[in-house]
Amino acid sequence: MRKSFKVYFILALCLMLLASLSSCKSDEQKAMEKQIKTANKLLSSKSKIFDESTRSNLKKVIKDSENSANDKSYKKSTDKLKAAIKAYRDSIKQQKQVTRPSQKFIIERVSNIESIVQVEAATEETDTNNLMNKPKGYYAYIALSSSMVPAESKLYSSPVENGNEGGGAIEVYKTAKLAKARDAYLSTFDSPGALSPGTHRVVGTMVVRTSSKLKASQQRALEKNIIDALIKLK
Template identity: 50%
Template sequence: MKKKKIIPAIIILLIVIVAGSCFWYFQYKKPHDEAVANFNKAVSALKESNKPLDEAVSSLKSVIDSKEEPLDPATLTTAKGKLSDAKKTEMKVPEMPKKTNDINAATKKISTIPDYSNIIATLSEAQTNLENSIKQLKQVTNPSEDFVVERLKQIKSISGVEAVTEKTDTNRLLNKNGGYTACVYFSSKKVKQDYVYGNTIAEKGTEGGGAIEVFASAKDAKKRESYLASFDGNGMMDSGSHIVLGTVLIRTSSQLTATQQKNLTEQISNKFTELQ
């Protein structure tokens, strides 16, 4: 009699266990597993979407971290700003919550794959501008005499060039401590050469058109420029216009008008910083 009572009880218990297991599986386990799978899938898609942006960010950051100085400081400032903006814009991969509803909510939030194409293009442009500016500064940092001569010859208004030697350098500054490493005089078509004393371009000096003085450091170039500035507006002692570009001192003749000096200086600056 007891056995007959025990068997139904066992059957009922088994039914309860099976029913409970089914309820737990379909109401909790299966939805949770599906939520986890969907979340992981969304995370993988987000990581894949973030990859091109991460690469662009890393590439620009490596240029910034190189500490190489650009000719135009604004390119570095812009690059840093664009890098910061990109990091803020990137959708971050979240930690997976524990509760099923929270997992589904997190999945929904990251399911819309962001389009970073414009941001990546902006980063690429900022990097190109920064890299080019770095190259430009290197180009005007103690350039060779050959470089100076070659670039001057590409300017239409310049009719001739002549580099000085230690023997022909009337300033006695070539290759001396704090002096220039190269000095190239040039004649301008806008200067009446018959009115300028001297038989050669070097003898006519800056008055014939101008001169390019190359220094080992920007400090030396600026020191020389300050010295020349002390003669500005001093009649026959006026040394013409003078600006420092990198470690290069660009000088133009006092025989030129202010506008002509400005235009010629810009032409030389542009040609010296042109990436050919």
């Protein structure tokens, strides 16, 4: 009985000590630990992100925060954690925007891109690739006519008829797997010549393409402008 009492007494003292140590934490330290908890919860979630660098940066900021030892460093770490958490959350929102987006959303976003003079969505009747709404095909195809493509390279007045060669195109799929499969298929034609598909990049569940008629620097600039427009948060 006496032995049990001693054990309970020691446990009670330990609990009191832990409570005492916890109460000794400054507001700055508590604020930092709260942000660390939030950050770890985000990292353990199943939410997909657009920019993987936001994940590695958040992990680094958490690790760096562990070296904080005074109120000044706690405050500094808290600010860095908040910024990294915001970037991670924004990346989640961006990924949602490029996952099965609506045709209307894409047209609204790309219509104001510099050098894009005309935007047109294909229908099953006008889709020259004949992939619209088929099992492994896209559910939306938006053709982009660019002022950077020479007029003589545009055989038709319709962006859809000119297709990707007129400037660029965005193919929208139901899953990232289908978009990646399309991208892999286009890669088999990646060589100079009449069959060159131009540049192509998977963005969410889309394949963003630019014309082979553009110079390499123009392709990079247009691709970046398209992606930036699609992931912009409002």
